[in-house]
Amino acid sequence: MMLYRKTYTLLDLTRLVTMLLVGVLISASSNAQLADIKVKIDSTKITIGDQFHLQLDATYNPQAARVQFPSIPDTFQHFEVVERSKLDTVIARNQNTLKQTITLTSFDSGAWTIPSMAFQVQPLQGDTPSIHYSDSFKVMVNTVAVDTAQPFKPIFGIKGAKMPLSQIMMYIGLGVLLAVMIGLLIWYYIRRRRNRSTEAPKPVEVVLPPHEKALNALSKIAEENLWQQAREKEYHTQVTDTVRLYLEEQFGIDCFDKTSAEIMQQVKKLKALSTSRQSLRFIFETADMVKFARSKPLPEEHIQSMEFAKEMILESFKKFQSQQVSNNTNV
Secondary structure, eight states: OOOOOOOOOHHHHHHHHHHHHHHHHHHHHHHHHHEEEEEEESOSEEETTOEEEEEEEEEEOTTTEEEEOOOOOSEETTEEEEEEOOOEEEEOSSOEEEEEEEEEEOOSOEEEEEOOOEEEEEETTSOOOEEEEOOOEEEEEEOOOOOTTSOOOOOOOOOOOOOOHHHHHHHHHHHHHHHHHHHHHHHHHHHHHHHHHHSOOOOOOOOOOHHHHHHHHHHHHHHHTTGGGTOHHHHHHHHHHHHHHHHHHHHOOOOTTSOHHHHHHHHTTOGGGGGGHHHHHHHHHHHHHHHHSOOOOOHHHHHHHHHHHHHHHHHHHHHHHHHHHHHHHHO
């Protein structure tokens, strides 16, 4: 049995290596065409504490791939992130562009390097993602030049910021409004005091004793001339009501809930009314005849009821007053 062994010539090996290199280059070229990555800075020299911007751009075909931006820590390589802008997307027909601006600063003097940024590109055809690296940048952070030959100067005090004009106008408006309100309150207070001073003082209510109150009421009834106008019932009702009120206030007799006969029974118990019983009987009986029997008394009877009422009030008050004096003397 003969064994066949194939031998590779130098030309065959050269062709094989060439084919592998072409495949790798084609694959890399196709991945490179999926996204265009750009990273740049706006300054390579800063003074310590100054700020500069790192601009990240990625342009890709949204129908072929997706791009993931690198994750930048808050502090790296002597640099600190001051602010991150939102990821801005510019959408075109077959091309999208992602942009983000990172504001950086450094408080360490020296030459520091911003490292290369890794962008991940994921094809939509299911291929494995590829990593695209950006360029690195060297930034020179310089210190503030200090002239050591000059003497040290004192530290300046804190200077207050100027107030904006809008805020000044707001405070002026509030001050004017407050002044107007205070002025209105003062005006209202002064006006109220003036009105009080010009108001006429309220008359002091004079409390008359029962006998004076009753005599005044009878005088007003007489002036109205009621019975002369054929208003006999109203006339005698007012006369008896005045007598009842006097007896109640002066002697404590409950007259308005009692009949004439019941009132007379109580009058018999009072010495001050002993000489006025006949007069009271005439007044009540005449009034009852007018109110309930519709009788028409003579003019003399109308006048006599009024006179009996006045005499009863005067005589009973005098007796009541003398009794009070004697009681006080005995005590």
